[in-house]
Amino acid sequence: MSTPPTANGDQQRSTANDFLFGLGGLTSSVGVVALNWVVANQLGFDAFSLFFWFVIPAGPLLAGAASGLGLYFIAKATHTRPSPIMLVQLLLIGGWTWFLYRYATYRTLDIDGAAVNSAFTFPQFLDILVTKSTYSFGRYGQGSSYEAGTWGYWREGLSVLGVFAGSLVVFQALKESPTCQSCGRYANVAELQKEAIPLERIDRLMQEDNWDFGNLGNALQAVLDNSPAVRRVVGLTAASHSCGECLNIEVVWSLVAITDDKGTHTSVPVYRIGANNVMVQALRRDIAAVIKRPALTAPVLPPHAT
Numbered sequence: 193m194s195t196p197p198t199a200n201g202d203q204q205r206s207t208a209n210d211f212l213f214g215l216g217g218l219t220s221s222v223g224v225v226a227l228n229w230v231v232a233n234q235l236g237f238d239a240f241s242l243f244f245w246f247v248i249p250a251g252p253l254l255a256g257a258a259s260g261l262g263l264y265f266i267a268k269a270t271h272t273r274p275s276p277i278m279l280v281q282l283l284l285i286g287g288w289t290w291f292l293y294r295y296a297t298y299r300t301l302d303i304d305g306a307a308v309n310s311a312f313t314f315p316q317f318l319d320i321l322v323t324k325s326t327y328s329f330g331r332y333g334q335g336s337s338y339e340a341g342t343w344g345y346w347r348e349g350l351s352v353l354g355v356f357a358g359s360l361v362v363f364q365a366l367k368e369s370p371t372c373q374s375c376g377r378y379a380n381v382a383e384l385q386k387e388a389i390p391l392e393r394i395d396r397l398m399q400e401d402n403w404d405f406g407n408l409g410n411a412l413q414a415v416l417d418n419s420p421a422v423r424r425v426v427g428l429t430a431a432s433h434s435c436g437e438c439l440n441i442e443v444v445w446s447l448v449a450i451t452d453d454k455g456t457h458t459s460v461p462v463y464r465i466g467a468n469n470v471m472v473q474a475l476r477r478d479i480a481a482v483i484k485r486p487a488l489t490a491p492v493l494p495p496h497a498t
């Protein structure tokens with residue numbers, strides 16, 4: 193006998209989810225701090241303290257992102273969409289990770305055989321750690337060394353901002369995770385072809401294939417007309433998005449383009465069309481075949497797009 197979902201049932205499920213999220217957050221937080229501690233002590237490389245050009249907190253960013261992984265995977269597994277509460281949870285986990293990282297050093301550091309934690313309180317230790325650390329300027333750290341002093345507090349503040357930025361990266365990744373259009377669960381994504389397919393090959397596919405491409409050509413034209421940032425089109429990618437719940441399958445075509453001077457590839461979804469497993473397999477085969485054949489002379493897709 194099945195019971196209809198009740199407010200109470202939802203309540204229980206959300207409590208169970210909160211518990212899972214707390215556990216996941218704590219696990220990845222403790223995990224990354226422990227891993228960093230081991231590497232720092234065995235190899236002398238403390239990844240969390242890594243800064244680029246003295247102002248870019250790369251290590252803290254890594255710490256924030258890595259500490260959010262537990263929550264990320266649980267959100268994926270439980271099909272929980274990112275929410276403001278989840279953002280707060282991620283930021284809390286990030287902040288907690290940074291605290292744990294500092295506290296682990298305090299609890300385990302010995303100087304000349306004497307435990308630091310028996311000589312100083314944690315705030316005292318933190319103050320010393322932050323202001324008395326020395327940094328060398330110049331090539332390969334060969335220049336003179338300077339004590340951080342007040343700058344140390346700026347650096348620590350930047351570190352915490354870096355950690356939060358790492359948490360935001362995880363949140364953004366969840367926000368950008370493709371979802372099923374009908375039920376909102378996270379979709380299973382499978383690329384049909386690893387590399388972007390050049391437009392002239394797509395042309396060929398559209399002219400010779402009996403696959404239903406719907407309005408792909410028009411949709412692509414519309415995206416290109418509204419994307420002044422596109423410098424050069426690399427091609428299109430196709431991926432199947434399938435839902436484990438409602439068994440919906442869609443093929444999503446995305447535009448891969450270069451949008452800056454550095455040649456960074458940016459991908460934007462252009463067109464989605466319903467499909468089934470047989471159609472997806474056929475398309476995968478046809479794409480693999482068409483990229484090996486020569487291009488057509490009369491293009492269908494916008495000529496300025498290549």
Ligand SMILES: [Zn+2]
Nearest residue numbers: 372375435438
């Ligand atoms: Zn669905």
